[in-house]
Amino acid sequence: MVSRIKENRLYEYISIEHLGVVNDGKEDTTSEAVKQWAGSLENYTLKESKGKTELLVDMDINDDYKEMFEGMWPKALQKLKEVAEKK
Numbered sequence: 001m002v003s004r005i006k007e008n009r010l011y012e013y014i015s016i017e018h019l020g021v022v023n024d025g026k027e028d029t030t031s032e033a034v035k036q037w038a039g040s041l042e043n044y045t046l047k048e049s050k051g052k053t054e055l056l057v058d059m060d061i062n063d064d065y066k067e068m069f070e071g072m073w074p075k076a077l078q079k080l081k082e083v084a085e086k087k
Helices: 063-085
Strands: 002-009 013-023 026-028 041-049 052-059
Touching (some): 052 063
Antiparallel strands (some): 002 013, 013 041
16 A cells, blocks of 8 residues: 555544555556545544543445455454553
8 A cells, every 4th residue: 555644643543545556566646446546544533431442443445345344344453452452
């Protein structure tokens, strides 16, 4: 992925803007395939409630990738939870 941090409020919010992909070591930000989703955002909001942190995830998802993300996100969020709760 070729992405940039669009906004970062430490410990509160981060927004990642996706701009393209890397294929064979070269950045692609202009192909027709990339143009279909370039500019999409992946946003993470952290909220504290009763001594616990809640993570809210908001993503722009092209319908072509919806099933893939539905399979990946539960695993990724579980791993993040495990890492965050390590003492």
